[in-house]
Amino acid sequence: MEKRALVVGAGLVGSLWAVLLAQRGYEVEVYELRQDPRSAGFTGGRSINLALSTRGWRALDKAGIGPGIRETAIPMYGRMMHSVEGELTFQPYGREGQAIFSVSRGGLNIALIEAADRYENLRFHFGQKCLGLDLADNTIHFEQLEDGRRSSVQSPLIFGADGAFSAVRRSLMKLPRFNFSQEYLEYGYKELHIPPAPGGGHAIDKNALHIWPRGHFMMIALPNVDGSFTGTLFLPFEGRKDAFEHLHSDEQAMAFFRQHFPDSLPLIPELLQDFRANPTSALATIRCNPWCYQDKVLLIGDSAHAIVPFYGQGMNAGFEDCSILDDMMEAYQDDWTAITGEFNRERIKDGNAIATLALRNFVEMRDLVADPLFLLRKEIAAHLQEKYPGDFLPLYSQVTFSHIPYSEALREGAAQDELFNRILAIPDIRHNWKKSPEVDRIFMQWLNERRS
Amino acid sequence: MEKRALVVGAGLVGSLWAVLLAQRGYEVEVYELRQDPRSAGFTGGRSINLALSTRGWRALDKAGIGPGIRETAIPMYGRMMHSVEGELTFQPYGREGQAIFSVSRGGLNIALIEAADRYENLRFHFGQKCLGLDLADNTIHFEQLEDGRRSSVQSPLIFGADGAFSAVRRSLMKLPRFNFSQEYLEYGYKELHIPPAPGGGHAIDKNALHIWPRGHFMMIALPNVDGSFTGTLFLPFEGRKDAFEHLHSDEQAMAFFRQHFPDSLPLIPELLQDFRANPTSALATIRCNPWCYQDKVLLIGDSAHAIVPFYGQGMNAGFEDCSILDDMMEAYQDDWTAITGEFNRERIKDGNAIATLALRNFVEMRDLVADPLFLLRKEIAAHLQEKYPGDFLPLYSQVTFSHIPYSEALREGAAQDELFNRILAIPDIRHNWKKSPEVDRIFMQWLNERRS
Numbered sequence: 001m002e003k004r005a006l007v008v009g010a011g012l013v014g015s016l017w018a019v020l021l022a023q024r025g026y027e028v029e030v031y032e033l034r035q036d037p038r039s040a041g042f043t044g045g046r047s048i049n050l051a052l053s054t055r056g057w058r059a060l061d062k063a064g065i066g067p068g069i070r071e072t073a074i075p076m077y078g079r080m081m082h083s084v085e086g087e088l089t090f091q092p093y094g095r096e097g098q099a100i101f102s103v104s105r106g107g108l109n110i111a112l113i114e115a116a117d118r119y120e121n122l123r124f125h126f127g128q129k130c131l132g133l134d135l136a137d138n139t140i141h142f143e144q145l146e147d148g149r150r151s152s153v154q155s156p157l158i159f160g161a162d163g164a165f166s167a168v169r170r171s172l173m174k175l176p177r178f179n180f181s182q183e184y185l186e187y188g189y190k191e192l193h194i195p196p197a198p199g200g201g202h203a204i205d206k207n208a209l210h211i212w213p214r215g216h217f218m219m220i221a222l223p224n225v226d227g228s229f230t231g232t233l234f235l236p237f238e239g240r241k242d243a244f245e246h247l248h249s250d251e252q253a254m255a256f257f258r259q260h261f262p263d264s265l266p267l268i269p270e271l272l273q274d275f276r277a278n279p280t281s282a283l284a285t286i287r288c289n290p291w292c293y294q295d296k297v298l299l300i301g302d303s304a305h306a307i308v309p310f311y312g313q314g315m316n317a318g319f320e321d322c323s324i325l326d327d328m329m330e331a332y333q334d335d336w337t338a339i340t341g342e343f344n345r346e347r348i349k350d351g352n353a354i355a356t357l358a359l360r361n362f363v364e365m366r367d368l369v370a371d372p373l374f375l376l377r378k379e380i381a382a383h384l385q386e387k388y389p390g391d392f393l394p395l396y397s398q399v400t401f402s403h404i405p406y407s408e409a410l411r412e413g414a415a416q417d418e419l420f421n422r423i424l425a426i427p428d429i430r431h432n433w434k435k436s437p438e439v440d441r442i443f444m445q446w447l448n449e450r451r452s
Numbered sequence: 453m454e455k456r457a458l459v460v461g462a463g464l465v466g467s468l469w470a471v472l473l474a475q476r477g478y479e480v481e482v483y484e485l486r487q488d489p490r491s492a493g494f495t496g497g498r499s500i501n502l503a504l505s506t507r508g509w510r511a512l513d514k515a516g517i518g519p520g521i522r523e524t525a526i527p528m529y530g531r532m533m534h535s536v537e538g539e540l541t542f543q544p545y546g547r548e549g550q551a552i553f554s555v556s557r558g559g560l561n562i563a564l565i566e567a568a569d570r571y572e573n574l575r576f577h578f579g580q581k582c583l584g585l586d587l588a589d590n591t592i593h594f595e596q597l598e599d600g601r602r603s604s605v606q607s608p609l610i611f612g613a614d615g616a617f618s619a620v621r622r623s624l625m626k627l628p629r630f631n632f633s634q635e636y637l638e639y640g641y642k643e644l645h646i647p648p649a650p651g652g653g654h655a656i657d658k659n660a661l662h663i664w665p666r667g668h669f670m671m672i673a674l675p676n677v678d679g680s681f682t683g684t685l686f687l688p689f690e691g692r693k694d695a696f697e698h699l700h701s702d703e704q705a706m707a708f709f710r711q712h713f714p715d716s717l718p719l720i721p722e723l724l725q726d727f728r729a730n731p732t733s734a735l736a737t738i739r740c741n742p743w744c745y746q747d748k749v750l751l752i753g754d755s756a757h758a759i760v761p762f763y764g765q766g767m768n769a770g771f772e773d774c775s776i777l778d779d780m781m782e783a784y785q786d787d788w789t790a791i792t793g794e795f796n797r798e799r800i801k802d803g804n805a806i807a808t809l810a811l812r813n814f815v816e817m818r819d820l821v822a823d824p825l826f827l828l829r830k831e832i833a834a835h836l837q838e839k840y841p842g843d844f845l846p847l848y849s850q851v852t853f854s855h856i857p858y859s860e861a862l863r864e865g866a867a868q869d870e871l872f873n874r875i876l877a878i879p880d881i882r883h884n885w886k887k888s889p890e891v892d893r894i895f896m897q898w899l900n901e902r903r904s
Contacts, residue, residue: 179633179636180632180633180634181631181632181634182631183631184628184631282628
């Protein structure tokens, strides 16, 4: 077959995918709405830093840029919880040495575009707005932003990597029996800047993801290489006492921070300016089915499965799409009928599973992480993982530090909930779990039930 | 305020709603994609007959056309089940004399348009394709199908009654935080014509909705005034032994009907012609939230809540939107900020509830109606309704023969499931329920629990 492909979107997923296609000898055309970030500066994208984890690294390594990215990625070994009183509690993400990595969205995107641009068989077309597809002959239409000139390109394979508001997907939506949903959270978010400490360096522990959990809302902060942190406040838009609708004046914003995040005030000197200047953005979950049109058009990344950011898996899931497809190109020797068929059949349930997990993790982050019983569960889970490494991997580790399909992890998580319902029902568990043989007995029983 | 409104869509809901607006003195402009069905003949719409029930009648009576429609509507007092062997079982829908009414979509639509056209303050514009809205100034754009001429109309109130694939809704979808989903059933449907009996009259009992339940698929038939019935086959598109994908040749179709619906063969003389000529259509559930843009644009009927047809409530729910809004115009004296606010706050959950009920009723119709335990439950429910009329109204009656909000009926249905789980667990219930005091005892206990 003709090895020629067109990718819509040169964001994280589109440019990584373009590299993998080029590596396998495809002639690749990449069309992107924005201008070239290498010359125009990086704009857009919803958050300025992201958490890379195991699934994402595999794809970056496939594309040959893992080592370069590792040089500036900042490992975060766990969550650092800030109480209202300013007390800190650290909770590791996995086993010793395991971490998720804070990376800059702009830096990573530029690194991917640079990597892609090294291939002679790959060309970028920036400033090109996708107007839609003619599915009858796989022709795609663009408008050049600078001069409004329109062009049409025919390609045997078109990939929609154009994000949550995908124009490629909009064309597929007109097909009969195309299932689609976009669901917004009733929460918005606002980014706030935590500058480096006076004299340089990070003002708070740089090797942790900081969380200020406050029940129905929260703030988080991720480290940047320049010593700063990016803080993000997640808060209901309206309908509650604590909501963006009640934070219009400087006085209201300041009173809110004084009440709920007093220890953060010295860290965010430009709080009021940031609060006024930065947008309050919305958070959506997007699901659709199918992800393909025949063996000719395929959606990947956010265009197929945009999720809320609370499991740190949005980018990782999109990158995993790429590495799975790369494996399939190998296995099926570029038979795209087989590849799109299997990807569509097997991967959608994983996209749905990580969407569900991400929504649930919001409750965990904003509420449960401050719950003593939840922390106890984490401790016991770590003990079980340590003692029975082949038989117990906590859900968080399955999602973050493994390549287990998300849908399997979701099922496994339900079984683990059942286990911990039994364990946490042990009388006086809080004080004697280390000494009591009950935990291990219940675990072995649970394990035997699952094996039979 | 200025009493001026624009309605997009002159289908069942749009033309009924236009009448109610005109009655209250609004200057009403109605724009419709299709040509005037009074001159061009009725085209489109997915099924040619529909089941009118209590909610729908109320709105038709408000619009003053109830009596006229009653003259030709055919009462269906219950379900007539056809077994593979051709045995018939009748199951009443409600109390004696209660019925749902088979009406012709085209006839009803034309009657509504004629009723609307009697108002001097109401104008129809046919053959006008809605291109979208400018929400900034509530301007809506149309293209005249005949000559491609475009026009723009500004209106303080715009109603989207333009159906499941609403162009008005498409404009709202671009708003931030607009939730939307379209979900297709894995089933398609095909209409088949059952002509009048030789010599005129209906070939099978005209006062019933006929069902051929076959587990994972079914056929139904509704009577028409000319003595014919419209049959509809609901069958999976693919992926099962019995599926449209396996019915390509005449031989396959005929063998399928011989095996599953032998008693229908003499009724459908043109079976093979119908099967080839009639489309296999898809069935979608559409949900969105909000249904309005400020107090300026409001979605009603299928554009807000398209549902599958299995509860016979699609049209009735759309008509109920109209009568609820009409009540509100009265109560709030045309304060559209109050009306759109409350409608959006209160009615969406009812739209979601009837969507859920309709999906569930498919299982009931195609599978459970042939289940002896399900029939027993229906009998006991009828007994309870008879004996405790103030305390027990079966779910089906709440939906079909009452104005109880759908969301309340859905909740009530869950409680009734719980009741019947207990009743049907009585040993040997099948044979002795009429004599045993247990049924009444359990019912009273259930009632007391709910009251406390």
